[in-house]
Amino acid sequence: LHIVVLLKAVPIVGNERLDDGYRTQRTQLEANGNDEYVLEKALKLTEAGGDVSLLTMGPAGATDALRKALAMGATRAYHVQDDALAEACLRQTIDVLTAAVKKLEFDLLFCGADTSDGQGGVVAPALAARLGLPYLSYASEIEPGEGTVRVHRLSPTGYDVLEASTPALVMGTQVLGEPRYPSLRGIMQARSKEVTTWSLADLGIDPATVGEATVTTRVLGKEAPPQRSGATILKGAPEEVVAQTVDFLAQRRLI
């Protein structure tokens, strides 16, 4: 069983910055939280046999996130890294990831539900459609079979059981389970694990087709969100503060 896990190195939540040219910071990155859930599931599923490859597209600063994921137990990593990708739009990102995935052979391709920076949640379905892979999303459970995969897809009232043949793309959620911490042994082993770096040329992509010239979306401006004017604080006997809360809500026509 070979599982490829798509992993994105994102700015540490709460510590993100955009420079004056609207470019995201490219250092102090960590593995996207939702990606670690599917990585954990991939590691569990391959315990009885098989291996897990990581695939990321990102700057040099993504290496730390890859090393941590290798320390958790992934077998190897592929890192698509090219200066021309610095400010890639979503469509360019999909183009590049499609080309990278095509270089790999696998049974299952795992993606996290979305990333903490963009919160789009569209890379997984777009990749599946581009690659012609069956797409099983919002997984709370993943069961590989012989040439098939079965997934529980969360629905508003429970879950749907989905089945498809492999290779397939599975997008998973936090419900799959808490990711493990790397062990000391894992950290030591990760140092010698192979990280293959691919440039755009390695993927057969002309850098001129993914840079600034072909970007499909543009940032026009940025601003800090409006701040709330400061909270009213209520303290005192429960009956009193409840009465005041009800008045507050009634004044705002919320009850």
Next chain:
Amino acid sequence: MGGIWAVGEVGGGQPTRLTLELATLARQLAESGGAEARSVVIGGDAAAAAAEVAAFGPDVLAVEAAGEGRPAAATVASHLAALVAERSPDIVLLGATPDGKDVAGALMALSDLPILVNAAGVDWSEGRPQVEMSTFGGRLLTSSTFSGARGIVLVRPATVTAEVAATPGSVETVTVQAQQLPEVRVTERVEEAGAGVSIEEARTIVGGGRGVASPDGFRLIEDLAEALGGAVGATRAVVDAGWIGYGQQIGQTGKIVKPSLYIACGISGAIQHKVGVQTAGTIVAINKDPDAPIAEFADLVVIGDLFEIVPKLTEAVRARTTGTA
């Protein structure tokens, strides 16, 4: 043919509230930009839902698509891609829900359209949509547009208020030859929870955090939500503890919501939770710790023991709504 399309979601024969918001948004953009607005409803019960969507202004294209045994998003995506290929709308608005995101991603690949995600506001300027996006969990607002004339915009719930139009639109039933996506079968649909108010659609949400201490403590949260006619939300700690399902989780790896009222009970307000709810209209925090970070983004902070305050608040709300106060 160009124009702005609002693609709806149908659940149990009814359009979702977000569907009506998107129809309203498409109408407003069309009015300020001079383009034509359309709503699109795809599903097994499209015609019935389409009549309701039409009240919000744009003419509706209703596509009957049974999609037996397939995931709903795959059925919508394959029909929508065919319709987009046939009629070439400029802008396609979709809701930022799990199904909406699945449809948008597939449409992007099948139609080769660019996409802007996570929109918290959409205006029309110089012949193009100007999309306000909430980035880094809402700590920064950026405004973006497409390089070309066409694209998909994923719009978050409660970005606009749904308003019935003065003149309703018409409904046109259309058939398309759906594009094919690789086969995925739905072999079983399992119902676990009762279909309560979904947190994305709710105008009022009562959230519980670590401070509720136990599943029994969480009942108090559910009672208050019920009294207010709202939905129940939770932090990740509460979901991890198994007191409530992941579908109710608000925050970084859960859902982003924008209710008119959010009442946070025993929630400290860590960044991972804050990013999911900070754009709520009014935020009330009930917490025993006056220094909890939630005080920094709440409108009203009630300092005290939630086990005392929440039941009394529930009682007061019930008394008010039944007119016995």
